[in-house]
Amino acid sequence: MGPIVDSMRAVNSFVRTILLGGLVVLIGAGGYIGYNEYYRADRMLRDQQQRLQQAQQQLDSLQQELAAKAQQIESMAEEIRLRDEKIERLELARSLLKTDQRLARLDVLEVKHDEAGEAQSCIVQFVELAPNGAPISSPKQFEIRGDVVYIDNWIVKFDDEYIERADLERGTSLCLFRRIFGESQTPADGYSLDDVGMRPQAYARGSVMSEFEQRLWSEFWEFANNPKKAAEMGIRAANGEAVSIQVREGMAYNITLRNSGGLSIEPVPHAAPESATDNTSL
Known part of the structure; x- marks a missing residue:
């Protein structure tokens, strides 16, 4: 075992x-x-x-x-x-x-001639216009010596920067119609159009004239002769300027102003003149 x-x-x-x-x-x-x-x-x-x-x-x-x-x-x-x-x-x-501002229209109602056919006087009607061409003042009628009509104006041109930004008061050149006269008259014998110190109808933006506008027109010649003072207001130039044209009976003429300055008078197809309310003759 x-x-x-x-x-x-x-x-x-x-x-x-x-x-x-x-x-x-x-x-x-x-x-x-x-x-x-x-x-x-x-x-x-x-x-x-x-x-x-x-x-x-x-x-x-x-x-x-x-x-x-x-x-x-x-x-x-x-x-x-x-x-x-x-x-x-x-x-x-x-x-x-x-851009041209259409400021006024001049309608030639009649040109009067002597027996030799020489123009002695003409009856014209002046009315200020809105930008759309509608009358904004009562038509004024004048009888001017001769058939060459002069319209004397005050022009204010502003610096380009105001035009570029479309400034409300200085975005365009401004014009005040001083008087109208004929070639056989002196300017002093002419007829007043816009009253000095009053706002031109074309620039009316309300019933109250601004302080800027009051100074502009009441001190116009001071600005024209004082560059420093003009620069403070943004004014590039202030000067008188007259346009003239030999008128034809039955024709109408537009007076326009470019924003940068420069007045012109050009013929347009004649339209029926407004009823005159202010008649002035020699």
């Missing part, structure tokens, strides 16, 4: 050794596999974190570029806006400088 028991013990010991060895191998293999899986997962996590960090850096860089582009676009938009405003001002200034 002794040898058999010893053999059984040896076999059992061997089997236990094999089992323990297998268990150790299994545990070692499991630990190795577990370690490898943990390391692989950790490495994948680090890789993902690194890729995420790189993506975040790229995103930050793109956002910075986008912000820089947006600022550049905003700057360009501001430049375009300023350029467009300048173009608009220049276009406005150009259009205003070319």
Whole structure:
């Protein structure tokens, strides 16, 4: 029995050794596999974190570029806006400088001749006009010596900057009709049109004349002779100016003023004159 028991013990010991060895191998293999899986997962996590960090850096860089582009676009938009405003001002200034104000109409009712056919006098009718051509004053009728009619005026021209921005009071040249006379008369013998110190009808914007307008016309010759004082009012030039034309019976003439200055008298197709309420003759 002794040898058999010893053999059984040896076999059992061997089997236990094999089992323990297998268990150790299994545990070692499991630990190795577990370690490898943990390391692989950790490495994948680090890789993902690194890729995420790189993506975040790229995103930050793109956002910075986008912000820089947006600022550049905003700057360009501001430049375009300023350029467009300048173009608009220049276009406005150009259009205003070319704009004619129709200020008055002169209708020639009759030209009287002597037996030799020489013009002795003419009967004319003068009426101030609104920009749309509608009469804004009562027609005045005059008998003028000869057939060449002169209209004497005071003209005020303002600095271009006021014209460019269409200033309410200085956005256009202004004209005051002083008197009308013929070539056979002296200006002093002519007939008054607008009263000095009063607002010309063409520029009436209300019942009350502004202080600016009062100074403009009451101190006209002071501005004409004092450049410093004129500059303080934005006045480029103040001077008298007369237009004249040899009239034809039955014709009508428009008296116009360009915003930049310059008075003209031009024939127009004759329209039926307004009924005169103020008759003046020699």
